[in-house]
Amino acid sequence: MTCRDDDCGCGDDEEFQKHLEEEPDPQLDPAKSPGIGSDIEALEDIEVSREDVTIGEADPAELAAADTEPVADDGTASLLADLGSGDPVDRRRAALALKEETTTDAVVAGLAQAATRDDDADVRQFAVEALTAHGGGASADAGSGAAADADADADERAAAVAVTLLDDDDPWVRAEAVVALDNIDREAHESDIAAALEDDHHAVRRNAAVSLFKLRGEEMEERLLALSRDDSERVREWAAHMLGGVDSADARGRLRDLTDDPATVVRQTAERALEAEPDRFRRQFGALENDARLLPGEDRLNRMPDL
Structure with a gap:
């Protein structure tokens, strides 16, 4: 799942560049945002976007809902029972x-029901993530016979659930649904993912753009140019990042324009993108591969889509 914290584990640009040399695929990079590395000299230089900040209250149990250690020794039957319990925290933990x-059929059915029917948005988001793990990419290692049939069925079930969740009331559930379709088979669900580019929430649009760039590569140029003018700085940030993989005068010109963007994170991302070698960037990003890795961006412990 996804995290609202865009901080990176790398301490400085030199350390970050060293990491890139060791792990060149940005989908495996610990950086949580392509705009990492902004130089902050004073408090007034720090920009906080309200679109990614949620102010509210949560008790310790809710904050620990993504920690599955308390149920690590529970069996499948116990977890499925918890998934249908009255406590949202227990249901979230069980889903993960x-x-x-x-x-198994029971696990797939239980997660599918939770993903589509639970009244807690976190449970739905966690459930579709877990369901996807039983589908997307699993059948490739299943060989043949009953195991392969089970994984193929899980694939179909997970994809059907994810398509349904593209209309969920909660934007983070919709964003996770895009991630699910990307992991299961982005090519087969290209039209569903493309439709998500019109979503009214920045996280859904961003996830859809990343998935489509991995599939289409430079063919995404016109759409990325449009997204680079999005109202959301997060969408502009990722559009700038992916424009680094487009070798055209229009893309380079737009990136130069974005170095004057009002948002620091967009400006820094554009500057980095201008230094990229487009062909190498696309290979590293995954635009020339059809793999099932997680999208670049966040982790499952918090509420932002995995892009």
Whole structure:
């Protein structure tokens, strides 16, 4: 799942560049945002975007809902029972823990029901993430026979659930649904993912753009140019990042314009993108591959889509 914290584990630009040399695929990079590395000299230089900040209250149990250690030794049957319990925190934890269980009809059915029917948005988001783990990419290692059939069925079930969740009331559930379709088979669901570019929430648009760039590469140029003018600085940031993989005068010109963007994170991302070698960037990003890796961006412990 996804995190609202765009901080990176790398301490400075030199360390970050060293990491890129060791792990060149940005989908495996610990950086949570392509705009990492902004130089902050004073408090007034720090920009806070309200679109990614949620102010509210949460008790310790809710904050620990993504920690599955308390149920690490519980069996599948116990986790499925918790998934239908009255406590939202228990349901969230059970959904995530079921991600690691053996794929069975009961697990797939339980997660599918939670993803589409639970009244807690976090449970729905966690459940579709877990369900995808039992589908997307699993069948490639299943060989043939009953195991392969089970994984193929999980794939179909997960994809159907994800398509349904593209209309969920909660934007973070919709954003996770885009990630699910990307992981399962972005090519087969290209039209569903493309439709998500019109979503009214920045996280959904961003996830859809990243998925489509991995699939289409430079063919995304016109759409990325449009997204570079999005109202959301997060969308502009990622559009600038991906324009680094487009070798054209229009893309380079737009990136130069974005170095004057009002948002620091967009300006810094554009500057980095101008230094990129487009062909190498696309290979590293995954635009020339059809793999099922997680999208670049965040982790499952918080509420932002995995892009």
